[in-house]
Amino acid sequence: MSILVGNDTRLLVQGITGREGAFHAQQMQDYGTNIVAGMTPGKGGQTALTHAVPVFDTCQEAVTQSGANTSVIYVPAAGAPDAVFEALDAGIQTIFCITEHIPALDMLRVVAAVDQAGARLVGPNCPGATSVGRAKVGIIPGSIHKPGRVGVVSRSGTLTYEVVEALTEAGIGQSTCVGIGGDPINGSSFVDILTLFRDDPETEAVVLIGEIGGDAEERAAEWIAEHMTGVPMAAFIAGRTAPPGRRMGHAGAIISGNRGTAQSKVDALEGAGVRVAEAPSQIPELLRKAGVRAD
Amino acid sequence: MKLQEFHAKRLLLAQSLPIPAYDVAETADEARRAAESYLAGGAERVVIKAQVLVGGRGKAGGVKLASTPDEAEQVATQILGMDIKGTTVSRVLIAPAADIAREYYLACVLDRSSRRIMLMGSAEGGVEIEDVAANNPAAIKKIHAHPHLGLLDYQARQMAFALSLGGPHVRDFVAIALGTYRTMIDNDADLVEINPLAVVREVAADGSTRESLQCLDAKITIDDSALARHPELELMRDLAEEDPVDVAAREQGISFIRLDGTIGCMVNGAGLAMTTMDLIKRAGGQPANFLDIGGGAKSERVAAAMSLILADAHVRAILVNIFGGIARGDEVAHGLVEARGQQERHVPMVVRIVGTNAEEAARILAESGDPDIQTAATLDDAVARVVAIASAAPVSA
Numbered sequence: 306m307s308i309l310v311g312n313d314t315r316l317l318v319q320g321i322t323g324r325e326g327a328f329h330a331q332q333m334q335d336y337g338t339n340i341v342a343g344m345t346p347g348k349g350g351q352t353a354l355t356h357a358v359p360v361f362d363t364c365q366e367a368v369t370q371s372g373a374n375t376s377v378i379y380v381p382a383a384g385a386p387d388a389v390f391e392a393l394d395a396g397i398q399t400i401f402c403i404t405e406h407i408p409a410l411d412m413l414r415v416v417a418a419v420d421q422a423g424a425r426l427v428g429p430n431c432p433g434a435t436s437v438g439r440a441k442v443g444i445i446p447g448s449i450h451k452p453g454r455v456g457v458v459s460r461s462g463t464l465t466y467e468v469v470e471a472l473t474e475a476g477i478g479q480s481t482c483v484g485i486g487g488d489p490i491n492g493s494s495f496v497d498i499l500t501l502f503r504d505d506p507e508t509e510a511v512v513l514i515g516e517i518g519g520d521a522e523e524r525a526a527e528w529i530a531e532h533m534t535g536v537p538m539a540a541f542i543a544g545r546t547a548p549p550g551r552r553m554g555h556a557g558a559i560i561s562g563n564r565g566t567a568q569s570k571v572d573a574l575e576g577a578g579v580r581v582a583e584a585p586s587q588i589p590e591l592l593r594k595a596g597v598r599a600d
Numbered sequence: 601m602k603l604q605e606f607h608a609k610r611l612l613l614a615q616s617l618p619i620p621a622y623d624v625a626e627t628a629d630e631a632r633r634a635a636e637s638y639l640a641g642g643a644e645r646v647v648i649k650a651q652v653l654v655g656g657r658g659k660a661g662g663v664k665l666a667s668t669p670d671e672a673e674q675v676a677t678q679i680l681g682m683d684i685k686g687t688t689v690s691r692v693l694i695a696p697a698a699d700i701a702r703e704y705y706l707a708c709v710l711d712r713s714s715r716r717i718m719l720m721g722s723a724e725g726g727v728e729i730e731d732v733a734a735n736n737p738a739a740i741k742k743i744h745a746h747p748h749l750g751l752l753d754y755q756a757r758q759m760a761f762a763l764s765l766g767g768p769h770v771r772d773f774v775a776i777a778l779g780t781y782r783t784m785i786d787n788d789a790d791l792v793e794i795n796p797l798a799v800v801r802e803v804a805a806d807g808s809t810r811e812s813l814q815c816l817d818a819k820i821t822i823d824d825s826a827l828a829r830h831p832e833l834e835l836m837r838d839l840a841e842e843d844p845v846d847v848a849a850r851e852q853g854i855s856f857i858r859l860d861g862t863i864g865c866m867v868n869g870a871g872l873a874m875t876t877m878d879l880i881k882r883a884g885g886q887p888a889n890f891l892d893i894g895g896g897a898k899s900e901r902v903a904a905a906m907s908l909i910l911a912d913a914h915v916r917a918i919l920v921n922i923f924g925g926i927a928r929g930d931e932v933a934h935g936l937v938e939a940r941g942q943q944e945r946h947v948p949m950v951v952r953i954v955g956t957n958a959e960e961a962a963r964i965l966a967e968s969g970d971p972d973i974q975t976a977a978t979l980d981d982a983v984a985r986v987v988a989i990a991s992a993a994p995v996s997a
Binding site: 325382383405406407408409410412413414416417432444445446448449459460461462463464465466467470487489490514516517519520521524541543544545546547548551552553554555557558583584585586 | 710712713715716717746747748784785788790823824825826828829855857859867868869870871872873874875877878879881882887890892895923924925926954955956978979980
């Protein structure tokens, strides 16, 4: 099983002829992801990935002709919202948007359209998701994983890699690793992904990686207390030393007044029975204490 | 990007919101002339307000009243050049002082939880809304606008009634609320705040008084991700009030925040950069900065990041923490060695590069033979070493 992506994924790459799109399409294919189509307006009729993948002008054509059921977007910020709308209109139900710096007001319209279509959006400004040994969609380096039963969900990119590598080195494998992105307005929340992990028979424990800003971690904690008791969990929150009022790189990482602090998130998670690490390297040990064995 | 009050008012005026006349002065003489004209026009007093982006200007003495042109000049002389939380005041706003009957709070904000624009209102205006939220959260009314329908008239009326506005004020309030929402949409703002929105008494020529709603102070912040499509707003950026290091970082596409410690940090990824700071502090060190070098991390950008870090004379040691994914370790290593050659100031450096092309990176750093560069395999080890170096090193400027 695993969540979001797997052996059933038939992937459409939007922006496959661009620099980022082409590079990561190759990486995803090398990992074993089933890429069935690419799409770049005006490049229809070309092929990508050494002639293995047809490129279409529109998502509609790509879906009709290739049977794509999942899309990943490597389109610059100015065109990325439109890329999501087009994928939705073509009937794609699972969309990953890697693009960063999309204006927040654009995202309000995007997430409303995604909800209306009953689809799922992960991102924007996210590294995507990898179901270990099956499929990777996005930009997470494939080499850091080990197959196993721990689900990882994170608001960050490289910090996720750091944690995943620590798990792998400790012999603890992963089922699916998901980055939900660092923007203030995003498609999937921690709760959305935790719900999928809870319902996945192959995921037995979960690691949550949060950061300052907003209240997504607090809401996740509330949900965990109600729906995930008994599931071994560990968490890490970045930004304990971040100065208030400053945006720490991610558009969403800002402490406003006394809201969004690391302490509030740590307290909420610990209150829900989640073990919170002070360093990424402590996470494997916390999982072991919660009953997780090495694979 | 935060806007100055007078820029915020200009954007609100463009939506026809009621804002009392104002002038902006850079000298006491200009302030005097503006005051003269308002006082001659019937104003009993004028208010003179420092134009700074930092909060708390009132408490710092940056907002004062004056009843005569002489007094206005005196007050402006005091405020201009004043230091407010590290910012030197270079402009003041002058306006007729309003005779305030009641004060309200009104704002449009980006609400992350509901993923909608939220209209917030309170009858407890004129104070920090955070204080109201902490002490009396029930006093704040919140209404969400639909992303496709926008803020609707009836929603604005709901807010007016929730604030106990009545009579002719309801219609005026609806226009103000809708205008606030349009200001947000048209300018890609993530906050448009009017505080106070006031019922102001005015005396007409015949001696009769009337009351009207007026926006007396305004705060707007623009979504940084949307500035590329608003060149007219980019022009409102106050470079004088920005740290030159911040300006240089932005031009290079580097996220940089100066802190007051001694350990410079160069990291790829915002979450990992924050974590690196947290771990330094946990190990007893003090980070000198937050620095996310961004995706890609080509060698020119590495060199630019190094200059930003070394521009801070307090830096005694540098930690480079790169998890290669999109960023390639060998490119970062090349960049570091090159930057080293260009810099006059040699500060010891602990480098930890893992992920894509990490072995190549290690070889490049070893071959450089630079005695100031140490490599570390894990983040914990890198942090321990850099903290030890920084606490032992003398300040070298």
